[in-house]
Amino acid sequence: MKLIIAIIPPHKLDSVKAALEDVDVNLMTVTNVLGQGRQKGLTEIYRGAKEAGGLLNKIRLDIAVNEDFVEPTIKAITKGAHTGDVGDGKIFVVDLAECIRISSGERGCGAIG
């Protein structure tokens, strides 16, 4: 089991979600987050007081998958969010020690999907 964490631009959420649904990945947690990558933030000015490089709005996806779904999920997120420019985002894959479905108490691979 893996936990796939993806940081993407907010306006790419719809296309990433559609691409994930195409490969039958329908369960995810979505959060609004702030972040900065290689593209840097934009300057904000309030009555002449400047703040250069403020953090940008990003979307974070948390998706737990079984081994078979790891590559399809990565490909789907990439397909949905890729433009080739800096700022497209990042995908992190980490080992997942356990997964428990609260409603049934089911554990492990069967609880993920």
Next chain:
Amino acid sequence: MNSGNTAWVLMSTALVLLMTIPGLAFFYGGLVRRKNVLSILMQCFIILCVISIQWVLYGYSLAFGPDFHGIIGNLNWAGLRGVGPLPNPDYAATIPHSVFMIFQMMFAVITPALIIGAYAERVKFPAFLLFTILWATFVYDPLAHWVWGTGGWLKSLGALDFAGGIVVHVSSGISALVLALLLGKRIGYNHKPIRPHNLPFTVLGGALLWFGWFGFNAGSALAADGIAANAFITTNTATAAAGLTWALIEWWHNGTPTILGAVTGAVAGLVAITPACGFVNPMNAMFIGMIVAGVCYVAVSIIKGKLGYDDSLDAFGVHGVGGTVGTIATGIFAQKAINAAGNDGLLFGNIHQFLVQGLMLIVAVAFAAIMTFIIFKIVDALVGMRVEEKNEIVGLDLTQQSEAAYTVIE
């Protein structure tokens, strides 16, 4: 008695109330951090409550009551004794005396509320309350008497302040600067800009200020007549010119115009035209708006940063500086052709008026500064002015009022 005039001044009274809440409350409320927005709304709201009571009990009598040696009204009108439906020809011959009183009440309310901008995000609620009552009693009421009260010594010299450039804006703006210096900076002020938490609130509040200001300025004619119409037009013209000019200066200086800049410029324009609106023509009003935008921009965006004082929401930079520009501009651009009850200014060959305006300005600045210093020291000794460091970090909403504006989790 004139029912048209009475109706207009009653309407104007409600318009000026709208300037304090929700106008100023949201203008300031949007500029602070989310942890302090309720403290601003509370301060504006409570000032309306407290000064309304103060004005009825004794404030009106001190400011406008029968004169005592040109310096203060006596207490004959305390509790509004004798302030009823019959006009008082000294102030307004065609409307009930009570209508004049309630119109003036709203000016007494908004003036201490303007000072909030200087001490925002770092004073204790009891200190705020005590300061406000003392300031209204020992700064606003005497100054209003000097400039507007029958027998007041500055009024007797011929000083012109149509709607409160001195009494409202210079007095509150200078007091704001003194407070900002005495209180010190907010924690973290030096490290990076403190970003406004809700600029749409600020724009909404600024727009309501503009709307309500028609009551403030045109209502100060105390009649629905040509002078009120002139004040209405000069107010709108100066404000429009100032909002546009500020945005253009930003565009040139920083590369982009901002809505915060446009609305700040508009408020500076409203402030500057306030003393002048009933005495100047629309073209000169446009010029006043352009000038005040430039001067206040320099004060707020350049000088404040260099000097390093923390006037949180620029109460001094906009009201103190803008009121000063307007008071001097009145001495330059006033003309009898616009208002026979006024006088000609420097531009129309009357240097005397220019000098009287300057004298009034110096007196108001010195008086407000010294009194604010004394009141601060008294309040600080009695209850402590500034919140504890940990309370400032947590925010005033939770530590002074035990409530939060926004929930993150239901």
